[in-house]
Amino acid sequence: MKAVAHALLEPGFFSSSQVHVAVAVGAAAAVVAAAVGSFAVLRGQSFAGEALGDIGATGGAGAFLVGVGPLWGFLAMGSAAAAVMELVGIQRARGRDLATGIVLAVGLGLAALFFSLDATYHPTTGATQTILFGSIFAVPGSTVAPAIALGALALAIVVALHRPLLLVSASPELAAARGLPVRALGAAYLLALAVSVALAALTIGTILSTALLVGPPAAAMRLSARPVRAMVIAALLGVGAVWLGIALSWDSFYWPPSGHGWPVSFFVVALVVVFYGLAALPRAWRSRRCGQRHGAPGQPPTMPARGRRPAVGG
Amino acid sequence: MTEPSEQAKPADAALMAADAARAAEAPLLAVEGVSVRLGGREVLHDVSFAVGAGQFTGLIGSNGAGKTTLLRVILGLTAADSGTVRLAAANGAGHHTGQRARVGYVPQKFAFDSDMPMRARDLVALGIDAQRLGIALPSRRRRERVEQMLAAVDALAFADTRIGSLSGGEQQRVLIAHALISRPQLLLLDEPLANLDLASAQGVVALLARICAEQGIAVLISAHEMNPLLPVLDRIVYLAHGRAASGTTQEVVRADVLSRLYGRHVDVLHVHGRVLVVAGAGDDSDLEGHEGGVSGGSHSGGAEVVL
Numbered sequence: 260m261k262a263v264a265h266a267l268l269e270p271g272f273f274s275s276s277q278v279h280v281a282v283a284v285g286a287a288a289a290v291v292a293a294a295v296g297s298f299a300v301l302r303g304q305s306f307a308g309e310a311l312g313d314i315g316a317t318g319g320a321g322a323f324l325v326g327v328g329p330l331w332g333f334l335a336m337g338s339a340a341a342a343v344m345e346l347v348g349i350q351r352a353r354g355r356d357l358a359t360g361i362v363l364a365v366g367l368g369l370a371a372l373f374f375s376l377d378a379t380y381h382p383t384t385g386a387t388q389t390i391l392f393g394s395i396f397a398v399p400g401s402t403v404a405p406a407i408a409l410g411a412l413a414l415a416i417v418v419a420l421h422r423p424l425l426l427v428s429a430s431p432e433l434a435a436a437r438g439l440p441v442r443a444l445g446a447a448y449l450l451a452l453a454v455s456v457a458l459a460a461l462t463i464g465t466i467l468s469t470a471l472l473v474g475p476p477a478a479a480m481r482l483s484a485r486p487v488r489a490m491v492i493a494a495l496l497g498v499g500a501v502w503l504g505i506a507l508s509w510d511s512f513y514w515p516p517s518g519h520g521w522p523v524s525f526f527v528v529a530l531v532v533v534f535y536g537l538a539a540l541p542r543a544w545r546s547r548r549c550g551q552r553h554g555a556p557g558q559p560p561t562m563p564a565r566g567r568r569p570a571v572g573g
Numbered sequence: 574m575t576e577p578s579e580q581a582k583p584a585d586a587a588l589m590a591a592d593a594a595r596a597a598e599a600p601l602l603a604v605e606g607v608s609v610r611l612g613g614r615e616v617l618h619d620v621s622f623a624v625g626a627g628q629f630t631g632l633i634g635s636n637g638a639g640k641t642t643l644l645r646v647i648l649g650l651t652a653a654d655s656g657t658v659r660l661a662a663a664n665g666a667g668h669h670t671g672q673r674a675r676v677g678y679v680p681q682k683f684a685f686d687s688d689m690p691m692r693a694r695d696l697v698a699l700g701i702d703a704q705r706l707g708i709a710l711p712s713r714r715r716r717e718r719v720e721q722m723l724a725a726v727d728a729l730a731f732a733d734t735r736i737g738s739l740s741g742g743e744q745q746r747v748l749i750a751h752a753l754i755s756r757p758q759l760l761l762l763d764e765p766l767a768n769l770d771l772a773s774a775q776g777v778v779a780l781l782a783r784i785c786a787e788q789g790i791a792v793l794i795s796a797h798e799m800n801p802l803l804p805v806l807d808r809i810v811y812l813a814h815g816r817a818a819s820g821t822t823q824e825v826v827r828a829d830v831l832s833r834l835y836g837r838h839v840d841v842l843h844v845h846g847r848v849l850v851v852a853g854a855g856d857d858s859d860l861e862g863h864e865g866g867v868s869g870g871s872h873s874g875g876a877e878v879v880l
Contacts (some may be wrong), residue, residue, distance in 0.1 A: 275695070301689060316694070395595075418707065418708060419706045419707060419709045420704070420706065421706075421707065422699060422702060422703050422704070422705055422707070422708070422709060423703060423704060423706075425691070425699060425703070426699050426703040429685065429691060429696060429699070429736075430680065430683055430685075431688070432680040432683075433678070433680060433683075433748075433751070434703070435650055436648050436650065436676075436678035436680065437678075437703060437704065438649075438704070439704060456737065479690070480688055480689070480690045483690055484690050484691070484692050484733070484734075484735045485690060485691075485692060485695065486690050486691055486695055487708060488690075489690035
């Protein structure tokens with residue numbers, strides 16, 4: 260078994276403490292992103308998750324400036340942004356995009372300032388690359404415990420509120436008629452979203468965090484029609500993408516151009532996209548075989564189509 | 574409404590009569606003098622009616638008459654500017670138990686994404702305990718209860734299909750099951766027959782009438798077209814311009830009552846078992862805005878305007 264692993268993986272993979280940290284933090288981030296992200300897709304709040312990730316860049320850049328770990332920057336900025344979104348009115352369908360857009364614009368403006376200050380005061384740290392695209396191998400061991408604790412908090416929120424959230428996501432009107440506190444549920448959910456985005460940003464960077472948040476749930480929704488099962492599948496796909504991404508990135512150190520490993524984030528996002536594509540196959544296969552019972556396959560869930568890259572110096 | 578007086582011990586027949594009287598005096602739902610203004614416009618004006626336990630009541634009116642607002646006031650989702658809504662659970666003898674009656678609701682608008690990972694049976698199961706914390710543990714009792722409910726609304730055939738890929742009539746059945754599984758005493762439905770073809774509409778009406786009779790659930794169903802409901806209605810609440818007239822169909826669907834409600838002369842015609850509410854001759858110009866109202870697609874640009 261170990262021989263097989265060694266044939267596939269380049270030497271040093273299992274003995275590196277950086278890899279241990281990456282594997283632990285990455286798995287926690289992927290599981291939480293899957294559970295929380297499933298509701299983001301159901302609730303049509305993928306854009307909010309994306310915005311919270313982008314704004315995390317502001318927090319991460321600020322954290323570099325004052326010399327604390329980026330996780331705390333992601334978290335502080337993300338929860339502040341979530342609170343503002345809630346106040347501006349994310350609970351209304353029209354207010355949702357508006358609230359998200361306003362907060363996103365303000366956050367990215369600040370990010371531009373912070374990154375430029377980072378480049379002035381700490382020219383050698385490579386803050387921009389680390390914050391925007393992640394560097395899970397550079398996560399210090401001391402971050403593991405708080406990262407897992409935060410992950411447990413976000414997971415606890417969505418597991419505890421699973422049934423109410425599911426009904427609110429399916430139909431806010433049904434939930435309100437039943438007397439569920441729709442607004443409070445939304446606020447609690449937004450907090451869980453901010454935390455899970457911070458963890459995903461730590462793993463694959465703020466800009467790519469949505470890929471982990473939306474990609475695996477979107478793929479899982481194609482594979483299962485059951486809400487809980489879809490979330491479990493999303494978690495498995497997410498953890499698979501992260502672990503495989505870490506292994507490939509480790510191996511890529513020996514790929515040409517030799518001596519420069521490819522970033523983990525690239526592999527994770529590429530794998531998520533591949534999983535999403537493959538997830539369409541079973542249904543296509545079934546509908547070819549049995550004809551179409553319930554015709555319209557409908558629109559595929561939104562994937563993070565990233566055209567935009569914030570222009571920041573660094 | 575006065576509370577029933579001190580208990581005597583009359584003979585059986587008299588007891589039954591007294592019970593019936595008490596049930597009428599102790600309605601499940603009592604709406605009294607409700608007025609609602611929304612955005613400066615008076616949507617409901619001094620609306621009063623009552624629904625007794627097990628009664629099948631139609632809330633009839635054209636689009637914009639205030640039906641949805643009235644249902645939202647009953648649910649507590651919209652506040653009334655004046656008037657009261659009492660939802661009082663009553664026991665078999667018609668005595669109030671002091672508890673609020675349980676209410677099920679089937680909303681008018683629902684747009685489930687076709688790829689949403691939720692089967693019909695999952696949505697019905699959420700009807701049992703959506704307010705509870707934690708993930709529902711699978712149990713045989715829960716599964717059987719959902720199965721029975723799906724069977725009761727003839728939805729077993731598509732129980733495992735994603736809710737978003739069902740037809741309008743199928744989704745309607747699933748939503749009715751979702752509302753009924755929490756064992757309500759009063760079921761509110763907002764325009765469940767809109768957007769259904771005639772056969773599906775008749776299917777839903779027959780289903781509701783059966784469940785209402787079998788389980789003793791009171792039904793308050795809103796519709797802009799009363800004809801599919803007429804065979805099963807116990808009572809009718811007719812809304813026009815935010816005002817209401819209520820009673821039995823014979824009491825309400827009459828030219829004099831409806832003319833007073835609309836504030837102009839209308840005729841009530843009985844044609845091949847259908848009831849048509851028609852504006853009086855020469856009155857057309859006033860009624861343009863209400864075309865396409867009460868009887869939906871039954872008018873075809875003839876001389877008279879059908880309300």
